[in-house]
Amino acid sequence: MSHVLPSPLVVDQLVKSYDGKPAVAGLSFALQRGECYGLLGPNGAGKTTTLRCCLGLTAPDSGTITLLGEPVPARAREARARVGIVPQFDNLDPDFTLAENFLVYGRYFGLSDATIRARIPELLEFAGLAGKGDMGIRTLSGGMKRRLTLARALVNDPDLLVLDEPTTGLDPQARHLIWDRLKKLLNAGKTILLTTHFMDEAERLCDRLAIVDGGKLVVEGAPRALIAQHIEPHVVELYGEGAAEWAHAEGGQFSQRIEFSGETAFCYVAEAAPLVAHLMDRPALKTLHRPATLEDVFLKLTGRELRD
Amino acid sequence: MIPLLSSRAVAVWRRNFLVWRKLALPSLLGNLADPMIYLFGLGYGLGGLLPEVQGVSYIAFLAAGTVCASTMNAASFEALYSAFARMHVQRTWEAILNAPVSLDDVVAGECLWAATKATISGGAILLVIAVLGFTSGPYVLLALPVIFLAGLCFSALGLIVTALAPSYDFFMYYFTLFITPMVLLCGVFFPVEQLPAVVRVISDWLPLAHTVQLVRPLVFGEMPAAPWLNIAALLTMTLVAFLIALHLTRRRLLK
DSSP states (O other): GGGOOOOOOOEEEEEEEEEEEEEEEEEEOOTTTTEEEEEOOOOSSSSHHHHHHHHHOOOOOEEEEEEETTTEETTHHHTTTEEEESSOOOOTTTSSBBBHHHHHHHHHTOOOOOHHHHHHHHHHHHHOOOOOOOOOOOOOOOHHHHHHHHHHHHTTSSEEEEEEETTTTTOHHHHHHHHHHHHHHHHHTTTTEESSOOOOHHHHHHSEEEEEEEEEEEEEHHHHHHHHHHHHHHEEEEEEETHHHHIIIIIIISEEEEEEEEEEEEESSSSOHHHHHHTTTOOOEEEHHHEEOHHHHHHHHSSSSSOO | OOOOOOOTTHHHHHHHHHHHHHHHHHHHHHHHHHHHHHHHHHIIIIIGGGGOOBBBOOOHHHHHHHHHHHHHHHHHIIIIIIIIIIIISHHHHHHHTSOOOOHHOOOOOOOOHHHHHHHHHHHHHHHHHHHTTTOOOOOGGHHHHHHHHHHHHHHHHHHHHHHHHGGGGGHHHIIIIIIHHHHHHSSSSSSSGGGHHHHHHHHHHHHHHHHHHHHHHHTTOOSSSSHHHHHHHHHHHHHHHHHHHHHHHHHOOOO
């Protein structure tokens, strides 16, 4: 069991407020070594604030944080020496080439130039940019920049990787490549903490995840377990003319639960066959039958209203 | 409010040095051109109309003042525009803070770097005026550490403004209300004795005045009248300004 090994990150009763408004309101969680742990939540749920607290970039109002055995923020700098961070917004150094970006960043960790230079080819290879060390940053695409930022976070060979929305703004090809790299890192034994609001990303990568809302932990567990535990296995989405009316009048006979969002009715069912058969006779209703996903859990637990 | 400093500040300095090295020559020429235009324009044009000033030709008098004003300008531009770009626009500081480097290290590294750049600028002008024969004696070498100290002072002052700036436009106030008046009040273009007594009281408190009081005699091969007072004043202002800059930057970024 992983209890034997100390947890890379333990957050206990974390509280952080801005101007009297709580951004994080008593959040507790702990990572297990070698797992990918996700923090999911709508905008303003407190994910980024939690990360900033964990890295010692801001002091919590109360609660304790232990990062790689070090108390944070007191010894955050020592802890960060063994952490790799991929920020939400690219902050590669535009004045430098790819290789110089690694060199300069490695120096912030107190690494010698020789040590860093020896690692550069392997880091470029990891980023899928082998042999391009002398290229400038400004010419890179968004996906390349993300991969380079991820590789830069490995310059100190960290035990823990922290990624804040690693694939926001990337096209599907670029996202899949990032996921592939993250899986590689997990296979190599790294622990990953990531925030995201892409449910497919979380479902794919995370061993365990926490859904956070209003600065509090709503639910925690493995993606499949959360789906099994919190939601009916099938979803039939109905839209088009008369969808809402039908759902209000007749949907209840077939569904355990119905949710409405705009013109669409979401019927959550244990057994989809009777409903699908019934809908065959109503060709005016457009339907989509699919298995329940983490997104359904997320929307059930955090609500469908917009968070701006 | 104890600064959390470490040798990692040097890594920040080295980052900026590496950028500068790529553009060293154009940057240096750019730093030299403006003060040289003023020096020759005013020095010969205006100087031709004037008798000697404090026992030397006007252009020699102005040359020593130009060294000080350029040091101040170079430090201020670096600590304002360039540091702001790294803090706010490029998110360079954010990347550095994700490494085991404290914000205090970053601010200290930026301050040291701006002072270094000011020393390069001031030193280059010193070299040019030495070649032109406007200096005398070996004391002029002592002007270099003074230039570095003045560079630190103006860098620390500049970083206060950077910590408060919402955008680049904000820096115009600093230049218009502080830097430009200082050039006129501190003996760069003319001796402070020309100023009304009331204004001279203000001048005595300005860092550029202390810089000029140190550098000009050294350039002419003399010891300054009260070197320790000037040095103590510059050191005190540097330290106080640095602590204020640190406090304001922490308040801005570590929330």
